[in-house]
Amino acid sequence: MHAPxxxxxxxxxxxxRNNAWSNARLYRACLTLSDEAFAERRVSFFPSLQLTLNHILLVDRYYFDALVDAGAGLAIFADEVAYSRCADLWPAQRELDRQLIAFCDALDDTALQRDVLIDRGPNIGLQHETVGAVLPHLFIHQIHHRGQAHAMLAGTDVAPPQLDEFFLLADTPARERELAALR
Known part of the structure; x- marks a missing residue:
């Protein structure tokens, strides 16, 4: 049987929802690390789990701010490490994930065409995008950096979590409890 x-x-x-579920799985693993292991220098674009996960949150805040016309813009990046501890970072990411789910649940196909202004700084200025262009960019950004965090976890004593079994119907029974927690 195929999904419609x-x-x-x-x-x-x-x-x-996939974004929130993937973040929950990744953070569940990261929360078992000590604060020192979380901040430890590793090989990646952002050279620690701490820096990578803070970057994801800050970029999520930046694009979400643009999507809801909140006006903070680049000021969101004033603090590169907003949270030094994973235990403090996770509630902030979880709350933003909930806000993003609510935002996406309220969309219809017409709303995807709404203009979004993104402040790219003095050298570039304001860019016009659509909701339908910003959202996939945000999700791809998350996936990209979660993959880096996944690889960094492989260098610890913590097993990296499975992050790619969300959409297939056959995978549903294995993740039913986790998906219910997102509701």
Whole structure:
């Protein structure tokens, strides 16, 4: 049996849930690390789990701010390490994930065409995008850096979590409890 093809807005709502589910799994693993291991220098673009996960949160805040027209813009990046401890970072990421789910749940296909202004700084200025272009960019950014965090976890005593079994119907029974927690 095949799942019916849904509207594009429904796909973004599913992506927001996948994002939250993946973050929950990744953070569950990272929370077992000591604060020192979380901040320890590792090989990656952002050279620690601490820096990588803070970067994900800050970029999420930046794009979400633009999506909801909040006006903070680049000021969001004033502190490169907003949270030094994973135990403090996780509640902030979880709350933003909840806000993103609510935002995506409220979308319809017309709302995906709404103009979004993104402040790119004095050298570039304001860019016009659409909700339907910003959301996939945000999700791909998350996936990209979660993959780096996953690889960094492989260099610790903590097993990296499975992050790619969200959408297939056959995987549903294995993740039912976790998905219920996102509701």
């Amino acid at each position: 093809v849904a509207a594009l807005s429904a796909h973004f709502a599913a992506m927001a």
